[in-house]
Amino acid sequence: xxxxxxxxxxxxxxxxxxxxxxxxxxxxxxxxxxxxxxxxxxxxxxxxxxxxxxxxxxxxxxxxxxxxxxxxxxxxxxxxxxxxxxxxxxxxxxxxxxxxxxxxxxxxxxxxxxxxxxxxxxxxxxxxxxxxxxxxxxxxxxxxxxxxxxxxxxxxxxxxxxxxxxxxxxxxxxxxxxxxxxxxxxxxxxxxxxxxxxxxxxxxxxxxxxxxxxxxxxxxxxxxxxxxxxxxxxxxxxxxxxxxxxxxxxxxxxxxxxxxxxxxxxxxxxxxxxxxxxxxxxxxxxxxxxxxxxxxxx
Amino acid sequence: xxxxxxxxxxxxxxxxxxxxxxxxxxxxxxxxxxxxxxxxxxxxxxxxxxxxxxxxxxxxxxxxxxxxxxxxxxxxxxxxxxxxxxxxxxxxxxxxxxxxxxxxxxxxxxxxxxxxxxxxxxxxxxxxxxxxxxxxxxxxxxxxxxxxxxxxxxxxxxxxxxxxxxxxxxxxxxxxxxxxxxxxxxxxxxxxxxxxxxxxxxxxxxxxxxxxxxxxxxxxxxxxxxxxxxxxxxxxxxxxxxxxxxxxxxxxxxxxxxxxxxxxxxxxxxxxxxxxxxxxxxxxxxxxxxxxxxxxxxxxxxxxxxxxxxxxxxxxxxxxxxxxxxxxxxxxxxxxxxxxxxxxxxxxxxxxxxxxxxxxxxxxxxxxxxxxxxxxxxxxxxxxxxxxxxxxxxxxxxxxxxxxxxxxxxxxxxxxxxxxxxxxxxxxxxxxxxxxxxxxxxxxxxxxx
Numbered sequence: 001x002x003x004x005x006x007x008x009x010x011x012x013x014x015x016x017x018x019x020x021x022x023x024x025x026x027x028x029x030x031x032x033x034x035x036x037x038x039x040x041x042x043x044x045x046x047x048x049x050x051x052x053x054x055x056x057x058x059x060x061x062x063x064x065x066x067x068x069x070x071x072x073x074x075x076x077x078x079x080x081x082x083x084x085x086x087x088x089x090x091x092x093x094x095x096x097x098x099x100x101x102x103x104x105x106x107x108x109x110x111x112x113x114x115x116x117x118x119x120x121x122x123x124x125x126x127x128x129x130x131x132x133x134x135x136x137x138x139x140x141x142x143x144x145x146x147x148x149x150x151x152x153x154x155x156x157x158x159x160x161x162x163x164x165x166x167x168x169x170x171x172x173x174x175x176x177x178x179x180x181x182x183x184x185x186x187x188x189x190x191x192x193x194x195x196x197x198x199x200x201x202x203x204x205x206x207x208x209x210x211x212x213x214x215x216x217x218x219x220x221x222x223x224x225x226x227x228x229x230x231x232x233x234x235x236x237x238x239x240x241x242x243x244x245x246x247x248x249x250x251x252x253x254x255x256x257x258x259x260x261x262x263x264x265x266x267x268x269x270x271x272x273x274x275x276x277x278x279x280x281x282x283x284x285x286x287x288x289x290x291x292x293x294x295x296x297x298x
Numbered sequence: 299x300x301x302x303x304x305x306x307x308x309x310x311x312x313x314x315x316x317x318x319x320x321x322x323x324x325x326x327x328x329x330x331x332x333x334x335x336x337x338x339x340x341x342x343x344x345x346x347x348x349x350x351x352x353x354x355x356x357x358x359x360x361x362x363x364x365x366x367x368x369x370x371x372x373x374x375x376x377x378x379x380x381x382x383x384x385x386x387x388x389x390x391x392x393x394x395x396x397x398x399x400x401x402x403x404x405x406x407x408x409x410x411x412x413x414x415x416x417x418x419x420x421x422x423x424x425x426x427x428x429x430x431x432x433x434x435x436x437x438x439x440x441x442x443x444x445x446x447x448x449x450x451x452x453x454x455x456x457x458x459x460x461x462x463x464x465x466x467x468x469x470x471x472x473x474x475x476x477x478x479x480x481x482x483x484x485x486x487x488x489x490x491x492x493x494x495x496x497x498x499x500x501x502x503x504x505x506x507x508x509x510x511x512x513x514x515x516x517x518x519x520x521x522x523x524x525x526x527x528x529x530x531x532x533x534x535x536x537x538x539x540x541x542x543x544x545x546x547x548x549x550x551x552x553x554x555x556x557x558x559x560x561x562x563x564x565x566x567x568x569x570x571x572x573x574x575x576x577x578x579x580x581x582x583x584x585x586x587x588x589x590x591x592x593x594x595x596x597x598x599x600x601x602x603x604x605x606x607x608x609x610x611x612x613x614x615x616x617x618x619x620x621x622x623x624x625x626x627x628x629x630x631x632x633x634x635x636x637x638x639x640x641x642x643x644x645x646x647x648x649x650x651x652x653x654x655x656x657x658x659x660x661x662x663x664x665x666x667x668x669x670x671x672x673x674x675x676x677x678x679x680x681x682x683x684x685x686x687x688x689x690x691x692x693x694x695x696x697x698x699x700x701x702x703x704x705x706x707x708x709x710x711x712x713x714x715x716x717x718x719x720x721x722x723x724x725x726x727x728x729x730x731x732x733x734x735x736x737x738x739x740x741x742x743x744x745x746x747x
Contacts, residue, residue, distance in 0.1 A: 041435075041439055042414055042418055043414060043417050043418055043435070043436065043439045043441050044418065044439065044440075044441075045418060045419075045420050046418050046419065129580060130580065133579050133580035134576050134579050134580070135576070135577075135579030135580075136579050136580065136581075137580070152575070152576040154580075155575045155576060243718075243721070244721065244725070245718055245721060245722055245725075245727075246718065257714075260410065260411050260414060261710045261711075261714075262708065262710055262711045263414075263435050263439070
């Protein structure tokens with residue numbers, strides 16, 4: 001009884017922010033489900049009558065799932081993830097362990113590694129385009145010193161996606177590094193002292209103490225990285241525009257192109273719901289799997 | 299008890315602030331009398347009935363009638379010509395003191411996403427600018443008003459015809475620019491080749507290209523982008539085209555088109571007088587020309603300013619070479635009227651004035667902001683006096699061979715498919731014939747004409 005009263009009293013205070021949520025999040029979500037069931041062109045007035053007139057049921061979904069384009073786009077995303085997630089985790093763990101040292105001026109380095117995260121993707125992509133330029137870029141220049149002729153990176157079908165992975169890892173490692181750093185900081189120094197007394201070396205300490213106690217932070221990072229990876233878009237749009245010959249086309253890029261370039265809003269909405277389901281299912285699976293490998297101390 | 303009171307008061311405050319928050323929208327319209335004018339206009343439009351919704355007859359508008367306020371959105375003035383547009387509007391106001399235009403200049407990157415949202419949301423401006431790709435989609439989806447009763451005699455006929463769909467005029471050409479062949483005179487001198495002239499075909503150009511490329515490892519004869527845009531024009535130069543005449547079927551892999559694409563691609567993969575993508579190394583085509591390493595570049599007349607500033611060698615222009623016949627590109631943006639606007643007459647009066655009046659045309663030429671799409675030679679004469687290039691007359695000579703873009707509803711998708719396939723041919727993964735066959739199949743499959 002008392003609880004109910006409290007809810008009623010709290011309601012007016014929550015109302016402004018709830019209204020915002022309803023109008024700008026829930027409502028668009030519901031509307032986008034409706035749109036995904038139509039062949040709305042994105043220009044006709046968005047109202048109930050238009051929606052009824054261009055209703056196509058699940059037509060968009062079946063068309064997408066039957067198109068070869070969808071599966072190749074999905075494969076590109078998976079391919080990106082296979083390289084990106086392990087690499088970004090290793091790199092951010094590496095950064096976190098460097099930044100965990102107690103030395104003078106470490107604060108400055110922590111800021112330095114975080115700067116790429118704060119940079120806009122547009123600026124970062126343009127710089128990477130230049131860095132990866134086959135004839136004038138630094139990377140191929142460096143490779144030439146050790147006698148390797150670098151590939152054409154962004155215009156080469158094989159190397160375009162790895163190049164995007166490289167840029168993404170560079171930009172994101174500071175972000176995940178910060179989470180892992182806070183995870184490292186939370187580990188009780190007592191464990192290290194005790195294990196040293198027992199004769200454990202640095203390597204053994206890392207694998208038997210640091211890594212297990214870091215799994216909650218790692219778990220968080222993997223989920224975040226997976227969601228971000230599926231939503232890969234700005235770097236692709238600017239660095240390759242989905243090319244060469246569609247080798248870097250990914251889901252969000254397709255959604256944008258269908259919705260705003262080809263005026264197939266219904267198709268694009270269905271595409272984004274499929275993307276949602278994929279991310280949702282994968283996150284659920286990870287939640288289930290975490291029991292097997294994530295170690296919560298208390 | 300006190301707490302309860304407080305929460306009740308706060309609740310009241312919250313609700314009140316929300317209500318006023320919603321009411322605030324009305325304040326955007328500047329004065330009450332315009333609001334009144336608006337409602338009057340609306341009732342007028344309603345009285346006219348459905349017929350006035352579809353098309354507009356602006357010959358009915360006289361100066362000195364009651365005042366109207368309209369919104370005009372554009373992207374073309376952003377990044378340098380906002381001032382020019384304002385000056386044009388001031389001149390317009392002197393002629394039509396009753397029409398107030400609120401000009402919204404929006405950057406190109408955001409423009410079309412914003413316009414799409416506004417059209418679908420029923421809050422589109424009364425009149426606005428569209429590029430050719432989006433014009434096709436908008437006109438076919440019935441969101442533009444047909445323009446009737448406007449005096450079109452002053453317009454360049456080809457540019458005007460680009461904005462007709464099914465014989466109806468849905469837009470006027472707001473600006474105009476075309477493509478000419480720009481060449482590096484110094485490289486031609488060094489290679490001992492005669493300068494190109496208007497009689498050249500691509501065979502003549504290829505001969506010159508080979509001699510210029512021979513001057514050095516990083517010197518190239520020509521750069522012509524491998525894109526759909528370039529392709530439909532070169533196809534026209536060989537008597538081909540991507541659609542049949544009544545636009546009911548794709549003809550992408552016709553023999554003429556294959557010949558055209560072969561010319562475009564052979565100069566990269568066979569003779570290499572045009573650099574490959576990796577030879578370009580991420581450099582832009584204009585940069586390549588400005589650095590003095592490129593003999594010829596067919597490009598837009600909007601390059602004149604940049605080349606005048608950046609080129610430390612002599613350059614000039616001529617009409618682009620042809621295949622079996624001449625065909626040249628032009629670019630024009632449509633100025634259109636929103637089909638749902640309550641003030642179509644005023645909107646059409648403004649865009650028609652902006653696109654074709656002598657006063658606006660003169661200001662446009664003075665500012666070097668493209669060309670006005672008009673046919674009055676005396677107004678255009680001012681343009682010829684500016685050098686370089688010396689042979690500026692070629693800009694107008696090129697107008698004799700204009701090729702109109704194959705406007706269909708799904709223009710963007712067709713353009714993307716063909717560009718992708720041509721890129722495969724340019725990288726040597728497909729032969730030209732295979733590329734065009736694939737493009738033909740994919741377009742026929744995905745696009746309903």
